[in-house]
Amino acid sequence: MALRDHPNIAEKTKRRVKEEAERCGYRPEPMLSALATYRQMKKPPAYHGNLAWIYDHETHASLLSRPLFRLYYEGACKRANELGFQVEEFGLRKTSPARLSEILLARGVQGILVAPLAQSETRIQMCWERFSSVAFGFSLVNPRLHMVSSAQYRVAMGATLKMQGLGYQRIGFFRSKAFDERTDQNFSAGFHFASLRVPQSRRIPPLQISEEAPPATTSQIIKDWITRWRIDSVLCGSGMHPLLTAARYRIPEDIAVALLGCPNNSPRFAGMDENGFLTGGAAVDFLVGMIHRGERGVPEVPYEVLIEGSWVDGHSAPRVASA
Numbered sequence: 001m002a003l004r005d006h007p008n009i010a011e012k013t014k015r016r017v018k019e020e021a022e023r024c025g026y027r028p029e030p031m032l033s034a035l036a037t038y039r040q041m042k043k044p045p046a047y048h049g050n051l052a053w054i055y056d057h058e059t060h061a062s063l064l065s066r067p068l069f070r071l072y073y074e075g076a077c078k079r080a081n082e083l084g085f086q087v088e089e090f091g092l093r094k095t096s097p098a099r100l101s102e103i104l105l106a107r108g109v110q111g112i113l114v115a116p117l118a119q120s121e122t123r124i125q126m127c128w129e130r131f132s133s134v135a136f137g138f139s140l141v142n143p144r145l146h147m148v149s150s151a152q153y154r155v156a157m158g159a160t161l162k163m164q165g166l167g168y169q170r171i172g173f174f175r176s177k178a179f180d181e182r183t184d185q186n187f188s189a190g191f192h193f194a195s196l197r198v199p200q201s202r203r204i205p206p207l208q209i210s211e212e213a214p215p216a217t218t219s220q221i222i223k224d225w226i227t228r229w230r231i232d233s234v235l236c237g238s239g240m241h242p243l244l245t246a247a248r249y250r251i252p253e254d255i256a257v258a259l260l261g262c263p264n265n266s267p268r269f270a271g272m273d274e275n276g277f278l279t280g281g282a283a284v285d286f287l288v289g290m291i292h293r294g295e296r297g298v299p300e301v302p303y304e305v306l307i308e309g310s311w312v313d314g315h316s317a318p319r320v321a322s323a
Helices: 012-022 030-044 060-064 067-082 097-107 151-167 176-181 184-195 215-229 244-245 276-293
Strands: 049-055 085-091 113-116 132-136 139-142 146-150 171-176 206-207 233-237 257-260 269-273 304-307 310-312
Touching: 049 067, 049 146, 049 276, 060 067, 067 085, 067 151, 085 097, 113 276, 139 304, 146 151, 146 276, 151 171, 151 184, 151 233, 151 257, 151 269, 151 310, 171 176, 171 184, 171 215, 206 215, 206 233, 233 244, 233 276, 276 304
Parallel strands: 049 085, 049 113, 113 132, 132 146, 146 304, 171 206, 171 233, 233 257, 257 269
Antiparallel strands: 269 310
16 A cells, blocks of 8 residues: 555654665565456455536536536446545535635545546646546646547547548538637547548638627528538537538438537437447546546646547438448
């Protein structure tokens, strides 16, 4: 326990054990460690404590209204239970970060999952040095914690290449400014790279939608963009396709659509599933590993764990007859 920096062991004792281990040249035996891990996994998981899930949306329900974020949460809870932990939610709009730090320390919480944040470039001042912490996505800029996300660049690139393979010749991509900022422009970059595989004459400049624009203005902007570039298919976020319907486009009769993110459960929509459930589980695996290794505070070099997406066929993007 001392070699793993377990918090129940006094700092003085840890130092003494580590110094003696170093003096003796002690190194863990990989096969014995693997056996111990296997035996531990065969036992019913003992309760080890709570993991804090902190969010800054108005309510937890508003956070979970986003299908992808709900999958993050459900995947995190399931994996935490398998490892003997419980996930407990804490809202930053109800409690100041300083006060929340005190509450978590008083409850003996060792690990924090920072849920996707409401705004990009968010800063949260907590006693990070006392916790093992992992963030979802790119919205938290200070501190820079270890981060888990879907491989957004590869998701957009893979969706674009898939649409090209289905026979679409003029593929457009539109998104909101907030979406671009929250994802560190990864989706835009993936689309751009995949577009380099087609001739210059078929490369469509992405369209950025303003959230402040009136619906009628947005519809006209989309119509003008599609008409000018003779677009036959579009990639967009999972919540953006209603804008095409509002602009009176029929899907897929007038234009094919592939969603980036978490496709609707309906088989109507094709797109890339970001595997949010797996992402939530991976975040807990990473966090619990940090707890066991005694890794706390803001890392000197943050790691990024990226989960691959999976293409989902759907009626919104049928194969082109001549493809």
